[in-house]
Amino acid sequence: MQRILVFGDAHIPTRRDSIPPSFYQHIQATNYDCAFITGDLVRESDMRKAMPPLPKSYIVRGNMDLEGRYNIHEEIQMEDVRILLIHGTQVKPRGDLAQLWEIANHVNAEITVHGHTHVEAMDLYKGCLFLNPGTISGSTGGWEGRTDASFIELEISHSRIEVTLHHTDWVSMRTSRMAFVKLGQAISQA
Numbered sequence: 001m002q003r004i005l006v007f008g009d010a011h012i013p014t015r016r017d018s019i020p021p022s023f024y025q026h027i028q029a030t031n032y033d034c035a036f037i038t039g040d041l042v043r044e045s046d047m048r049k050a051m052p053p054l055p056k057s058y059i060v061r062g063n064m065d066l067e068g069r070y071n072i073h074e075e076i077q078m079e080d081v082r083i084l085l086i087h088g089t090q091v092k093p094r095g096d097l098a099q100l101w102e103i104a105n106h107v108n109a110e111i112t113v114h115g116h117t118h119v120e121a122m123d124l125y126k127g128c129l130f131l132n133p134g135t136i137s138g139s140t141g142g143w144e145g146r147t148d149a150s151f152i153e154l155e156i157s158h159s160r161i162e163v164t165l166h167h168t169d170w171v172s173m174r175t176s177r178m179a180f181v182k183l184g185q186a187i188s189q190a
């Protein structure tokens with residue numbers, strides 16, 4: 001089994017300088033095998049200072065990242081599942097599942113992890129699972145303010161996939177869980 005921390009759109013230090021304390025404590029107390037980061041870190045060194053120590057991380061470049069050293073996408077084989085990690089800048093309107101599906105289908109990905117919208121989502125579309133962790137820091141689309149914050153924990157055991165979404169309004173934290181299974185080349189809800 002692989003336990004994966006999934007987050008993105010931190011926008012540190014330009015729009016936010018920290019993550020919610022409840023997230024920090026939860027992430028620090030959890031043993032992850034790796035992290036998938038959907039980009040828009042802005043400055044990686046500042047983002048890492050705002051986070052607990054991270055495990056091995058797969059990171060893609062977002063449209064606001066100051067350092068251009070990451071690829072625009074990563075293809076990752078995890079257990080029995082092929083995953084596409086992408087920020088989503090190429091998709092207009094943001095988060096459009098039909099366009100994301102075309103990109104995922106091109107690389108034979110069964111799960112696509114994407115960001116850019118700052119809104120968390122778990123969607124099944126044409127046999128593919130699309131996960132958007134939202135914004136871990138609660139950064140807004142503009143230069144000021146704060147919105148709800150979220151991240152995802154992904155557990156993959158062979159062809160079984162469990163997704164836990166953590167969400168906070170800065171007062172209370174809530175979680176939502178869904179289970180999926182890969183059957184042949186398609187993902188369906190368990």
